[in-house]
Amino acid sequence: MTPERHQRILSMLNNRQPDLTVCMEGVHKAHNLAAVVRTCDAIGVSEVHAVWKNEQMRVSGGIATGSQNWVDVHNYTSTKEAISVLKEKNMQVLVTNLSEKAVDFREIDYTKPTAIILGQEKFGASKEALELADQDIIIPMIGMVQSLNVSVANAVVLYEAQRQREAAGMYGKPTIDEEVRQRMLFEGGHPIFAKVCKTKGLPYPHIDEEGEIIASKDWWNKMQMSQENWQDIDD
Numbered sequence: 001m002t003p004e005r006h007q008r009i010l011s012m013l014n015n016r017q018p019d020l021t022v023c024m025e026g027v028h029k030a031h032n033l034a035a036v037v038r039t040c041d042a043i044g045v046s047e048v049h050a051v052w053k054n055e056q057m058r059v060s061g062g063i064a065t066g067s068q069n070w071v072d073v074h075n076y077t078s079t080k081e082a083i084s085v086l087k088e089k090n091m092q093v094l095v096t097n098l099s100e101k102a103v104d105f106r107e108i109d110y111t112k113p114t115a116i117i118l119g120q121e122k123f124g125a126s127k128e129a130l131e132l133a134d135q136d137i138i139i140p141m142i143g144m145v146q147s148l149n150v151s152v153a154n155a156v157v158l159y160e161a162q163r164q165r166e167a168a169g170m171y172g173k174p175t176i177d178e179e180v181r182q183r184m185l186f187e188g189g190h191p192i193f194a195k196v197c198k199t200k201g202l203p204y205p206h207i208d209e210e211g212e213i214i215a216s217k218d219w220w221n222k223m224q225m226s227q228e229n230w231q232d233i234d235d
């Protein structure tokens with residue numbers, strides 16, 4: 001791994017916002033899923049939640065252009081389960097919803113731990129989500145169309161959250177869980193090795209501040225490689 005790439009990964013990890021997340025409730029069009037995950041990565045959201053009502057659709061390729069590798073997606077089959085996980089993390093749960101009781105999304109304090117629920121493309125958020133969420137939020141619209149595309153709505157709300165968090169000095173501080181940080185440093189910095197580890201069921205090694213792999217002789221043996229020649233193979 002080049003020092004530049006390692007620095008870029010470190011900087012990305014230092015800007016992650018583990019207490020800001022999005023929950024896609026029944027969002028099922030691949031391009032929307034990919035676009036939501038891409039925006040999450042761009043503003044530092046490290047974990048996304050997805051409720052699958054009927055079908056499981058993998059977040060893949062297309063518009064996300066690799067950002068799904070940097071954002072963990074947690075899957076659920078029920079809205080209740082997803083929201084209870086978010087509430088256990090003490091997050092305020094906001095549901096984006098085109099209703100009269102919704103407040104303007106700019107009135108919310110996003111420096112608090114926050115989860116934003118995005119509704120299904122055609123039918124919007126479910127009755128259950130609306131009942132369980134703490135607050136409905138709306139992006140005001142004064143044109144002829146009734147709603148925004150779900151991934152656009154996600155970007156609009158997340159960039160307001162990003163603006164507020166940046167003003168509050170919440171970026172540039174490493175707050176991500178150390179285990180997640182180590183995993184991302186290895187998967188992002190040494191993707192070929194990470195693949196081999198997964199195939200062989202080997203534990204991930206430690207990655208030091210320079211991006212070097214720190215592992216036992218036994219680990220290198222199991223990788224069928226010597227510590228001396230790994231840099232020729234690694235990309």
Ligand SMILES: C[S@@+](CC[C@H](N)C(=O)[O-])C[C@H]1O[C@@H](n2cnc3c(N)ncnc32)[C@H](O)[C@@H]1O
Nearest residue numbers: 096097118119123124125138139147148150153
């Ligand atoms: C195409 S809209 C769904 C429209 C659906 N007919 C409804 O009334 O909810 C898909 C999702 O995008 C989000 N969304 C779109 N426009 C929005 C807006 N102006 N304010 C808040 N959320 C919006 C919501 O998450 C919504 O569930």
